[in-house]
Amino acid sequence: MSKSFLSPLFFWAVRDLKRRPLESCLLTAALLFTVTLTATPLLFTQAATTTWVSILAGGPSLVVREFNTMGWAPIPADESVAIAKNVTGVIAARARVWGHVAGPSGLLTVIGIDPNRPPPWATLIPNEGEVAVSVDIERDLAAADLTVIGQETATLKVIGEFKAHTALAVNKALLVHIDNAREILGLPSGYASDLAIDVFNPAEEAAIQPDLAAAFPRPVRITTRTESAGIHTAGLARRGGVAVVILVPALLALCLLVTVTVRERLGRRFEIGLLKALGWTTGDIVSLQALRAVTIGITATVGGMFVAFILVYHHDSNWPGIFYTEWQNLPTRLSFNPLDLALPLLEATGLVVLPFLVATIGTALRCAVSDPGEMLERNYF
Amino acid sequence: MPDRIWNCKRCSTILCLAAMVALAFFIPSWAAGPGKGPTPGRKTLDPSGRMHIKATDRCPVCGMRVADYVKFSSAIQLADNTTHYFCSCGCMLRAWLYPDIFLAAVREDLKTPVVREYFTGDQLDGRTVFWVAGSDVVGPMGPALVPVMGEKALAAFKRRHGGRTVFLLEELDPDKWFAITGRKATK
Numbered sequence: 001m002s003k004s005f006l007s008p009l010f011f012w013a014v015r016d017l018k019r020r021p022l023e024s025c026l027l028t029a030a031l032l033f034t035v036t037l038t039a040t041p042l043l044f045t046q047a048a049t050t051t052w053v054s055i056l057a058g059g060p061s062l063v064v065r066e067f068n069t070m071g072w073a074p075i076p077a078d079e080s081v082a083i084a085k086n087v088t089g090v091i092a093a094r095a096r097v098w099g100h101v102a103g104p105s106g107l108l109t110v111i112g113i114d115p116n117r118p119p120p121w122a123t124l125i126p127n128e129g130e131v132a133v134s135v136d137i138e139r140d141l142a143a144a145d146l147t148v149i150g151q152e153t154a155t156l157k158v159i160g161e162f163k164a165h166t167a168l169a170v171n172k173a174l175l176v177h178i179d180n181a182r183e184i185l186g187l188p189s190g191y192a193s194d195l196a197i198d199v200f201n202p203a204e205e206a207a208i209q210p211d212l213a214a215a216f217p218r219p220v221r222i223t224t225r226t227e228s229a230g231i232h233t234a235g236l237a238r239r240g241g242v243a244v245v246i247l248v249p250a251l252l253a254l255c256l257l258v259t260v261t262v263r264e265r266l267g268r269r270f271e272i273g274l275l276k277a278l279g280w281t282t283g284d285i286v287s288l289q290a291l292r293a294v295t296i297g298i299t300a301t302v303g304g305m306f307v308a309f310i311l312v313y314h315h316d317s318n319w320p321g322i323f324y325t326e327w328q329n330l331p332t333r334l335s336f337n338p339l340d341l342a343l344p345l346l347e348a349t350g351l352v353v354l355p356f357l358v359a360t361i362g363t364a365l366r367c368a369v370s371d372p373g374e375m376l377e378r379n380y381f
Numbered sequence: 382m383p384d385r386i387w388n389c390k391r392c393s394t395i396l397c398l399a400a401m402v403a404l405a406f407f408i409p410s411w412a413a414g415p416g417k418g419p420t421p422g423r424k425t426l427d428p429s430g431r432m433h434i435k436a437t438d439r440c441p442v443c444g445m446r447v448a449d450y451v452k453f454s455s456a457i458q459l460a461d462n463t464t465h466y467f468c469s470c471g472c473m474l475r476a477w478l479y480p481d482i483f484l485a486a487v488r489e490d491l492k493t494p495v496v497r498e499y500f501t502g503d504q505l506d507g508r509t510v511f512w513v514a515g516s517d518v519v520g521p522m523g524p525a526l527v528p529v530m531g532e533k534a535l536a537a538f539k540r541r542h543g544g545r546t547v548f549l550l551e552e553l554d555p556d557k558w559f560a561i562t563g564r565k566a567t568k
Contacts (some may be wrong), residue, residue, distance in 0.1 A: 088537035089500045201452060203518055207541040220461035 009284065013291035013329065028162025028303075030257065030294050034303025034352045036311075037247055039344040043312045045240030046340035049233045054335050056229050058121065060094075060196035061205050063223045073218075075192035080216070084197050087215050089204045095192030097178050099185040101138065101150035109173045112181025114153060124160050124175060132175040133154035141356070143370065151186025202226075246346075274365050282368040289364035299355040304352075305345060419484065421463040422447075422456070431496055431504050432456050434466050441465050442472035442483050443522060450521040451504065458493040459486055465556065469520045470496055470528060473507070475566045478555060482567055496528040499538065503530070508550045511535045514561045516547030526561075 017024040048052060064084065066073045077095035097112030118125050124132035131146055147155045182189065199208060205224040213220055272285055313336055334357035367375075393545040419441035421538050424433035434454055438447045447454050447466040457480075458464045465484055467473040473494060476483040480491055487530030499518070510528040516538070518525045529538045538544065558566045 088534050090500055201499060201502075204500070204541075211537065211541070 007287075007291070008192050009064075009287050010291050010295075012288055013295055016288070016292055018296065025294065028300050031296065031300030031352060031356060032303045032307070035301055035348040036307045038244065038351050039305055039348045040311050041240045041243035041247075042049035042344040042347055043308050043340065044334075045236050045242045045311055046343060047334035047336065048236045050337045050340055052232045052236070052338065053229055053333040055231075059225060061199045061202070061225050062197040062208070062212070063184050063198060064195040064216070065193070065220055065223075066216070066260050067219050072193075072221075074193065075195055076191040077190055080192070080195050083215050084195055084212065087211050089199050089208045090197055092202050093240075094196050095197050096194055097185070097187060098193050099150065099181075099187075099350075101148045101174075101184055103148050104146070105173075107172070108137065109171075110150065110175055110181050110184055111175050112178035112185075113175055122175060124162065126156075126159055126175055126177050126180075128177045129157055130159045130177065130178060131180075132160050132162065132164050133158055134171065134173045135160040137172055137174070147173075148184060150184040152182060152183050153182050155178065164294065184247045197322075240379065248351075249303050262327075270375060273370075273372040276368070276372035277376060282365075285368040286361060290361050292358050295361035297357055301345070301349060301353050303334070304348060305341065309341075403555065419465065421459075422466045425462050425464040426458050426493070426495060430493065430495060430506070432464075432466060440464045440468040440472050442475050443468060445521060451526065452497065453520045454497060455507065456495040457484065457491060458495065459484070460490045460508050462492075469522045470507075470526045471520065471522050472510075474512075474526060474550075474553060475556070477507075477550070478553065478558060478566045496533075498530045499527045500529065501536055503528060510550075511548070512548050512550065512553075513538060513542075513544040514548070516542040518542050 033248070038176060057186070060246075061261065064080070066075045066080075067209070068183065075095065081093045081095055084090050085190060100107050101110050102108070113122055113125060115125050115127060124131050135148075144157055145155050146158050148218055156174075162173075162175075176184070181187075182191070188191070188336075198213070199205060207223050209224075275285060313334060387519045403553050420439070422438045423435045426432060432454065434451060435449050436446070436448045439445065440447055444519070445468040447468050450468045453469045455470050456464050457467070457473060457476055465476065467476065473496070475547075477491065477494055480486045480488055494503055496507045496510060497503070498505050498510065505528070507528060510530050513527045513529060513535070514524075516525070516527055520526075527538065527542075527544075531536050535547065539547075548557065548561075555566055558564075
C-alpha cells in the first residue's frame, strides 16, 4: 500500500474543519475579508505606480519651462530647440504646446499636435477646427461640437475619443491642431509652452541641469522624469499608506474576533485530553492545530489576494480611480507586474494571517502540555 | 539506511527535486564543455558594426545578463566574426586585456571592441573614444569606466561627473589597469 505524500495529520485537520463547517467557513471568510481589505489599497498603489512609471518612461527625460516675474512664460520654439540641442548630452529636443482651459465641466488640458510631426502615441490626429477628447470629459454626446474657453473661446468639431486604456495618461485632455492650441492658450506664433528634452543616460537627467540652465538666456525651471514620477508615486503611496493605517483598528478588531473564536474552539480541552489519553503526543496535537490553522490561513490569503486582484486590475472596475485619485467615471486599466503582488502579499500575511497562526499555535501548545487527566476531569460537554 | 530513504516517498521526492535544482545550475557549465570557452552572443555585429543583444546573452567575464544593462553594454568581435557581449565597459576591457582567460582566444583574434558612447548611446569603436576612470558614474559592476567621444564631450563629462584618469584603449595594459582600479584585471 503506497504511503500518501501528505501527512495523515493533514487529513485529520481537514476532517476537523468539516466537523464544524459553519464555524470553519465563517473563520475563513473573516480572514479572507481582512486580507482583501489590507491588500487592495497596497495593490492599487503598486499597480498605479507601475503604470505611472511605464507612462513616464515613454515621456521626455527633462522638461524646461521659462519663467519671468509674472510666472511661466511662453518659450520661443525653434530658438529653444536649437539651444538645447547644442548642450552636450541632449539627444532630442522638441517644443510642446499645451495648457489649461475651461471646458463644459471644469478644467481641461489642451495639447497641441502638429499633423506633420504627430507624436507616436497619438492615434487620432486632429486638423484645424477639430478636437479629439479623452473618455472622461463630460459633454453632450449628441452634439458634434465642443466649446472651450481659454484666452480665446473656440468651438471645435469632435472627431473621436481616445481609447479607454489611455485614461490614466490623458485625464481630461483635448488633442487639437497646434495652431488652434496656440489661439486658445494665447500663445504667439512660433512660441511653445515648454521644451521636452531626451538624454540617453538616466544619470544625465540631474547632471545636465546646470549646463542646460546656463545655455538659456532667460531663467528656466527644469523638471526631470524622476521628479515627475516621484510627485505622482509619492501621492499615491501616501494615500495607500493612509488607507492601510485607517484600516488597522478594523483589522485588529477582526483579528481579535478570530483569536477569540480560536480560543473558544480550543477551549474544548476535553477533546485534547482524550487525544492525549489515546497516545497522541504534544507534537501531534500542536501539528494538528497548526495544520488546521494553515489550511484556513492559506485559503484566506489566496482568496483574499484574488479578490483584491480582481478589484484592482479588472478593466471595468473604476472605483480605485474614484477612491484614490478623485477621478469620476474613469475606467482605469493598470499595468500588471507580478512583483507588485509581493508587498501586499507579505503585508497581508504579516498583518492578518501570521497573528492568526501565532494565536492558534500558542493556544494549542498551552493546551497540549496540560495534564490529560485534569483536562478529562473538567466537564466541557 | 539508503534503501529506507529511497523507499520513503517524501524523501525520494525531495531528493529528486534537489537533483533537478542541482542539474539546472550545472547543466549550462557542462554544455560549454571543458576548454571550449564562454558561449558567444547569439547574433554577431551587423555590417554597420551595431550590437544585437539577445535576452540569453551573458557577459563572459561576470556572467550577468547583458540585456539587463543595455545602456552600459559593449562587445568584442573576434576575427571569425563571433561576438561576445559584455554587461559593462569594465568587463569588456578586462577581456580585451586577457582574451585567453575570458574569451579562450588569442590576442591576434581580437578584431573590434564596440562601446556605447556615454552621452549619445551611439555604438562606436572602442579605440576611437576617450575612456574616463574615477568619475561618479556607477555602472552594473560598480564605478564605471566611461567612453566619451570628442574633446567637447570629455570636457562636459569631467565638469559634470569628475574623473581621475583619461586614457585611450591603446594605452591600456595590465599596469595601467592596476593603477586605475587598484586590482589586477584577472581578479
